[in-house]
Amino acid sequence: MYETAGSLVSNDFVLLFSPMSKMKNIIWPQVILFGDSITQFSFQLNGWGSEIANKLARKCDVVNRGLSGYNTRWAKVVLPRILPPTASNPPVAVTIFFGANDCSLEDKNPQQHVPCEEFTQNLKDMVKYLASAGVPNDKVIFITPPPLHEASWEKECILKGCSLNRLNSVTGQYAQACVQTAGQCGVDVLDLWSLMQKDGQDFTVYLADGLHLSVKGNQFVAEHLWRLLESRVADLPFILPYWGDVDAKNPENSLLSD
Template sequence: MSKCKSLIWPKVILFGDSITQGSFQANGWGSAIADKLARKCDVLNRGLSGYNSRWGRIVLPRMVNEEEAGNIAAVTVFFGANDCALQDKNSQQHVPLDEYSENLKAISKYLTAAGVPAGKVIFITPPPIHEAAWEKECKLKGCPLNRLNSVAGQYAQACVQAASHCGADVLDLWTLMQKDGQQRTAGQHGRSTGGMMPGGAPTEQNNREDAWEARRWTTEQNEWDPQCRADPAGTQK
């Protein structure tokens, strides 16, 4: 009896923080991508709640190696929402702007060296922050407001510039979600980006639906605390 050759689907790797980790929840953007790519690609969730670009850069070699790089169709790199935490309010997760940019470039450089061309890498900027709603969440945890939308915008711009430097694609969520002058902030785990199609652009319909609720991150599941625990992986030097 002849042996059938196994089918191996190309992989799409979603790499990032809690917005990525929770993206496979109901109506999540990760689950939407997996649905769109059914029978075409295996979509792998490699989101790490609480992580910033510094820790992501450290663990990336344990997630992507040369042996599997040839079968990777795309990698999304979605950090910045924790990096942009205010240093004096959340020093554990805060990453200086210049270091954030260099971390993204290093992540892209590693992927290229491993065999994933820059054209298969998609940077995603941090989304905007609804400060009033986020401040309420912080107060519930007994800490002051530790993120500002204007600062998130600086990190978003740095992400766009890093993508241009590396030759990677970029999805500027911070700008897209505010493009009509009405701030729409990502819901818990970024469910609001359920309209983000694999091509890299959120659909206008979903941009305008109630999915753009105040970002709640992962506090409801107690996966992440605005007070911020130290390096979840114990990787910080």
């Protein structure tokens, strides 16, 4: 035993945690969720992001990089700050979930509005950047904005002192552009706008305020996104031994081995 900073430290502790130790750091794979508020809020209770993170516990870190209010014009600027081009551990998957702000009506919400042609190009630019940072196209998943319930969203707009600033038909144009761009880039896409309205179903059950997701909407996204993610993470091993497999007499033998 020896004394440091006013406390006694065991020699075994010093040996185990010595900077000279040959222990290898554990590199946790990552799935990055990149998007606007629908992604930012996805780690709330019953959120789709938290559901994905739960499925990947002990296998992968699910990193929430949702930025409320952002559009693709701003997203492509900050993407290199979120995933540096020199990252030593490229993510095993990246979701790109934008469009709900880009599709704002220009005359009602010019700050967030991005023309559809630019929206398309921004998506392509982000895919191109990710490829340069070690994330190939087959590890990227686009997610289209969900449908918009105008009557509900208009109530929210009025509470904020503005008029209705989005239309479901326009949201659909951006969703379609996202799907087409995914095909051009060779990436998978989760078309929420179409799926939530399939066969004329009442999509309002998926929305909390006409734009953001309800609990049922979060469940819908988690279920459908997992179908696309599962194959990308299927080979990820369980990190660190199951507790029942740890050598209780010599735990270091189990916990410090590769």
